[in-house]
Amino acid sequence: MIRAGRLLKGTGIMGRIARPLAQQTASLAPRIGGAQRCSYQNGPDLSEKETIVKLLYNIGSKKEVEQYLRHFSSVESQKFAVIKVGGAVISDDLATLASALTFLNRVGLYPIVVHGAGPQLNKRLEAAGIEARYEDGIRITDGPTLAIAREVFASENRKLVEALERLGTRARPITSGVFVADYLNQEKYDRVGRIVRVNREVVESSIRAGCLPILTSLAETPQGQILNVNADIAAGELARVLEPLKIVYLNEKNGLYHGTTGKRIETIHLDEEYEDLLKEPWVRYGTKLKLKEIKELLDTLPRSSSVAIISAEHLHKELFTHSGAGTLIMRGHRLFSEQDLAAVDSGRLRALLLELDPAISSGGQPAAEEFWQRLEQLKAGGGQVWVYGDEPGQVAAVVTRAAGETASVLEKFVATKAAVLGNITDNAWKLIVRDHAQLVWSVPRADDGLSWHFERADGSWAVGDQVVFWHGIQDWALISSLIGTKAAALGLSPSGQTPGSGTAAAAAPTGSRCYSTMARRQFGALPGSAPAGRHGYATAASSSPVRVGLIGARGYTGRELIKLIDAHPQFELAYVSSRELAGQPVPNYTKAPLNHVNLSAQEVGDIARAGRSVVDVWILALPNGVAAPFVDAIDSATALLPATSQSQPIVVDLSADYRFDITGQWAYGLPELHRKDLASWTTGRITNPGCYATGSQLGLAPLLPYMDATRLPSVFGVSGYSGAGTKPSPKNDPKFLADNLIPYAPVNHIHEREIGHSLTRIARPTYPFSPANPLMVQFTPHVAPFFQGIGLTLHVPLRMSMNAKDVHEIFSQFYRGERLVHVTKDAPLVRDNAEKHYAVVGGFAVPLANGDQGSASLAERRVVLNVTLDNLLKGAATQAIQNMNIAVGIDEYTGIPVPEHPTMSQC
Known part of the structure; x- marks a missing residue:
């Protein structure tokens, strides 16, 4: 049975929702006998979905549930979750498992299931008189064992599929065709596989058909030999390819448990805790191996991915509430604490408080200075101060303790959106309570993250428009004193009434959780509040205009950027710099009168010193080799600002100067291939790809898993003469170009290196190339007599x-x-795509023998295709706007004139 979560603990409401939510959901589905073919569906019936979502409100607030639904629905269906199911779950808890999966599907989600069948296989082997043998924990799989394993896997797969279909949930049994493997060690383990490639199309095809993919962990060699693979490993390899938000391991214990205390471990932040965790005496054998495998997996995935270890019974609570139900494992960030105020970057802390703390931001800079002075005075008077933070500057907390006091006061706790998404706040809380056995703090009732505080407090008391919380305090006299002190500061009695109003002061609290559970629910889901808790901490977004500084406006790309910003609903120009045009009005800009200026690198640095209060985004539309002084000036000027996207100005560089960055400071701004990196980037530095490189990568990326690494792909490119810039040369002279086609830089063109370098960065373990064996590309550019546009022909x-x-x-x-x-399908034409903001890929052709699937020769195993795009738009200005939108946290396509609903990427 699904038990009520923390929000319901100790209340009479528990009995009213005792029936498992997943089973309630399943009962809404039509009963369907026998197998059912999958057919395409747009999702569950809306009225049914609304009913199911309302059921979720029994375990968490409406805001929590809706946030996670939006979060999980924001990615492609196959990137929601990979769920590994142990064989024992199928044999012992099949009905609960099917109900839980049905529950997820009824709200429009498509979990991908990879199951094992270990206990069932052992039972069958024993009945057949075959001894189960292991080496290094790996099952030795000889011929007779494999034959029985295939039967057992097929049988258990069928059981789960049929259980789902009985609940009206479309499911597809997939017992082969997904995992391609080599022998792990044939002499040692016999028919045991090491996965070398994952055929994701089989899985995605099932989801497109509206069916849950139910996979076994059996794999095949390229020659067709079946190999046994551990289900945990198979699920991990699938996750590496799909990069889901969640990787879920279902077990009967509902999580990992501390070997000394016996308590369930709620969260593990690997960057902070992993090394110390491995030193624990109880972390050994299977537990140690599991943690190592999870760390290796998460190290290869975006920071937005996490692992949950949970039982099938509590799956929905883990996914849809902040408190969770099992063990959540994520990478997180390293944290620090400092008691010496002289060692604290006070400017950085003040800026973060100004940005994120309402009490400080409403008073502006003087309030921030006053707070810091109060901390210094407290220290001078014999008190203590602790400042907590993380390396990227995304979370900060301040704790004080007056001289002679035993309880500490949590003065401030703020976090950026990046910290919310990275689940850093819960780890910071662990560090705080580790240092402070007794802690008290207060939060406004209207605070977006009130529920987060309730989850971590031992008790609470409402005083006026504030809620006083405490942790680790058992002395009721002390608690009463703390409440009285807060009430006096607010000019209220402890009951929350204004003195003299005729209402007697409230008595001291008499219970361990004075603020009732029902009241907690009332204030934990205020209208407009952002959810918070174990999976994050609430923040607010600003709707102010995004101010842009454009350096290098004379070129063609600069002119296009001005037009796009003029039409953008949320961007406005603050500065437009051009040495040649200084003093002249900025053309094509109608939002406000604006003249060109001539800003030096030092002047740009002086402006940047104010952070994003003056300029939010700097665009460097400069020739190659010129950007560095401007970037250095911005970096030097903003070195003391918090390293957050809300404080540090964003820099988008359109030159090639930072496209080969290896410091980790610059994100490569080709969203279609690097969107997750851009969305989670914390440095605010984006390097815009080259125009040729953009089109070439869009043409090559889908074929990366299928390429022959022994032969080089080639790209034949033709650009309009606007690509040669405004500086006069034969390559942009219309007379010289008339009736002509000019090849240039036939080898070692910078875009040739850029294409290979960037595509190698997104290589997966299943690809035929890697950083150790990088992809190389042959590229030959040409200039034609038309003004703008690019045509590419690729041989792959x-x-x-x-x-x-x-x-x-x-x-x-x-x-x-x-x-x-x-x-x-047709070959796109340059003239049809000039002045358009999108790229077009098509004209797919293959040699005859290749296309007929015959015994194609090596030379015939290739594909030829065409790509067109506008070099000034998707190849430069439009892509810069796309990257800026992502960087400031608004819809990626805002201000870009493209069709609202393209038909499945078909032109």
Whole structure:
């Protein structure tokens, strides 16, 4: 039975929702006998979905539930969750498992299930008189064992699929075709596999058909030999390819448990806790191996991914509430604490409080200075101060203790959106309570994250518009004194009434949780509040205009940027710098009268010193080799500002100067291939790709898993002469170009290196190349007599035969939902795509033998395709706007004139 979570603990409401929520959901589904074919569906019936969502409100606030639904629905369906199911769960708790999966599907989610069958296999082997043998914890799988394993896996897979279909949930049994493997060690383990490639199309095809994919962990060699693979490993390899938000390991224990205290471990932040955790005497054998495997997995995934270890019974509570139910494991960030105020970056702390703390921001800089002075006075008077933070400057807390007092006061606790998404706040709380056995703090009743505080407090008391919380305090006289002190500061009695109003002061609290559970629920879901808790801490977003400084406005790209910013609903120009045009009015800008200026690098640094209060985003539209002084000036000027996207100005560089950055400071701004990195980037530095490089990568990326690493892909490119810039040369002279086509830089072009470098960065373990064996590309550019636009013809060597239909399908699925990449069967034309903001990919062709799936020769295993885009727009200005939108946290396509609802990336 699904038990009530912390929000309901100790209340009479528990009995009223004792029936498992997943089973309530399943009862809403039609009873369907026998197997059912999958058919495409747009999602669950809306009225049914609303009913199911309302059931979720029994375990958490409406705001919590809706946030997680939006979060999980914000990614492609196959990137929601990979769930590993142990064989014991299928044999012992099949009904609960099917109900839990049905529950998720009824709210429009598509978890991908990878199951094992260890206990069932052992039972069958014993009945057959075959001894189960292990080496290093790995099952030795000989021929007879594998034969029985195939039968057992198929049988257990069928049981789960049929259980789902009885609840009206479409499911597809997938017992082969997903995992390609080599022998792990044939002499030692016999038919045990090491996965070398994952065929994601099989899984994605199931989801497109509206079916939950139910996978076994059996794999095949390229020659067709079946190999046994541990289900945990198979689920991990699938996650590496799909990069889901959640990787869930279902077990009967409902999480990991501390070997000394016996308590369930709620969260593990690996960056902070991993090394110390491995030193614990109880972390050994299977537990140690599991933690190592999870760390290795999460190290290869975006920081937004996390692992949950949970029982099937509590799966929905883990996913849809802040308190969770099992063990949540994420990477997090390292934290620090400091008691010496001289060692604290006070400017950085003040800026973070000004940005995120309402009490400080409402009073402005004087309030921040006053707070800091109060901390210094407290220290001078013999008190103590602790300042907590993380390395990226995304979270900060201040704790004080007056001289002679035993309880500490949590004065401030603020976090940026990045800290929310990275789940850093819970780890900071652990550090605080480790240092302070007794802690008290107060929060406004209207605070967005009130529920977060209730979850961590031992008790609470409402005083006026504030709630006083305490942790670790058992002395009721002390608690009463603390409440009285807060009430006096607010000019109220402890009951919350104004003195003299005729209401007697409240008595001292008499229970361990004085603020009732029902009241907690009332104030834990205020209208407009952002959810918080174990999975995050609430913050607010600003709706102020985003002010842009453009350096280098004379070029063609600069002119396009001005037009796009003028039409953008949330951007406005603060400065437009051009040495040649200084003093002249800025053309094509109608939001306000604005003249060109001539800003030096030092002047840009002086402006940047004010952070984002003057300029939010700097765009450097400068020639190659010129950006560095401006970037250095901005970095030096803002070195003392908090390293957050809300304080540090964003820099978008359109030159090639930082496209090969290896310091980790610059994000590569090709959103269709690097969107997750851009969304989670904390440095605010983005390098815009080159125009040729953008089109080439869009044409190559979908084929990366299928390339032949022994042969180089080639790109033949032709650009309009606007790509040669405004400085006069034969390459932008219309007379010289008339009736002409000019090749240039036939080898070692900078875009040639950029294409290979960038695509290598997104390589997966299953690809035929890696940083140790980087992708190389042959690229030959040309200039034509038209003004703008690029046409590319790509020759891509393949490892296997494909026909044109296969290739078209690969591209259609890869760019499904991308509004700035359209896929077409026909070869796109440059003139049709000039002045358009999207790229077009198409014209897929293969040699005859290759296309006929015959015994194609090496030279015939290739595909030819075409890409067109506007070099000034998607190749430069439009892409810069796209990156800026992502960086400031608004919709990626804001201000970009593209069709609202492209048809499945089809042109």
